[in-house]
Amino acid sequence: MRRIEDVHVVAVGSTNFDLVVKAERLPKEGESMLATNLKFFPGGKGANQAVGIARLGARTTFIGSVGRDMIGDFLVRGLETNGIDVTYVRRDADRSTGCACIMLFPNGNNTIVVDPSANFALSRADLEKAEKAIVAADALCTVLEIPMDVVEAALHIARKAGKLTVLDAGPPRHCPPEILKLADVVSPNETELEHLTGEKVSGRVSAQEAATRLLDLGVKTVVLKLGSDGAMLVTRDGAEHFPACKIEAVDPTAAGDAFTAALTVQLAAGAPIEEAIRYANFAGALAVTKLGAQPSLPTCAEVEEFAARDASPSPQK
Ligand code: RIB
Numbered sequence: 001m002r003r004i005e006d007v008h009v010v011a012v013g014s015t016n017f018d019l020v021v022k023a024e025r026l027p028k029e030g031e032s033m034l035a036t037n038l039k040f041f042p043g044g045k046g047a048n049q050a051v052g053i054a055r056l057g058a059r060t061t062f063i064g065s066v067g068r069d070m071i072g073d074f075l076v077r078g079l080e081t082n083g084i085d086v087t088y089v090r091r092d093a094d095r096s097t098g099c100a101c102i103m104l105f106p107n108g109n110n111t112i113v114v115d116p117s118a119n120f121a122l123s124r125a126d127l128e129k130a131e132k133a134i135v136a137a138d139a140l141c142t143v144l145e146i147p148m149d150v151v152e153a154a155l156h157i158a159r160k161a162g163k164l165t166v167l168d169a170g171p172p173r174h175c176p177p178e179i180l181k182l183a184d185v186v187s188p189n190e191t192e193l194e195h196l197t198g199e200k201v202s203g204r205v206s207a208q209e210a211a212t213r214l215l216d217l218g219v220k221t222v223v224l225k226l227g228s229d230g231a232m233l234v235t236r237d238g239a240e241h242f243p244a245c246k247i248e249a250v251d252p253t254a255a256g257d258a259f260t261a262a263l264t265v266q267l268a269a270g271a272p273i274e275e276a277i278r279y280a281n282f283a284g285a286l287a288v289t290k291l292g293a294q295p296s297l298p299t300c301a302e303v304e305e306f307a308a309r310d311a312s313p314s315p316q317k
Pocket of ligand 1: 014016017018042043044045048099100112114145253254255256257293
């Protein structure tokens, strides 16, 4: 396996400003409801993954789009502070920076409503401009919070150059099989898997069945994020479940992004997929122990320290 500091990953995706409140429940339609604990955090699935990758020690380039506004300045500065190359972040003159409204509930779950706004100004032409960076990297990861043709262009450029490609299938959207097949690894959570396959998913058995539908569409490797039930690897060789780590849950936001970041870094460094998933499980769990998206993403030292004292059960075939 290579040293993580020698690995270079390009993350292509969204950048959002997250407005987070604690609420007792979802409001009913037409209802005004009080919430508490308003906080602002840098977020967006793509930017979260870029920050996650950088904190784990890999060289990171981010390709995305923000507005020419104060929030965009703030978010890009945050990426730079994490040591991320932002040369290919578009500053769009016509659209505001993307924003996510996040509600955290007493049972530990959340709901997220996103206006991608400037994220949807990212174009194939932006990706073509960044081709040199993609070709120079070891791996590319991307998400569905940007236009679908940009997802396709990103995966296509990386695939053509023989790079590892990882598709985090969030947020829940349909994605054509021709695009899914451009990813070496497709990683959805249960809701995202439902959107990809059109099948109802609830629990491990139905998740494995739906993941098998993705294999039927030509995807080679599916890594399912099962939240508090851990993760599952599904390939033509069968399925393997990786139990969740025991943690004190604070906020699940960006846990999936921490997972994808860690998975991508480990695979790019040459780790076997089972080892990469175990490591990603630790990173995802740690992200749940802190409030906010980017503030919760763990460093390499934090993941290693957590892994050293973890007593979670071994994977089950
Ligand atoms: O995955 C979590 C992220 O989803 C949040 O940071 C929010 O911005 C949305 O993109």
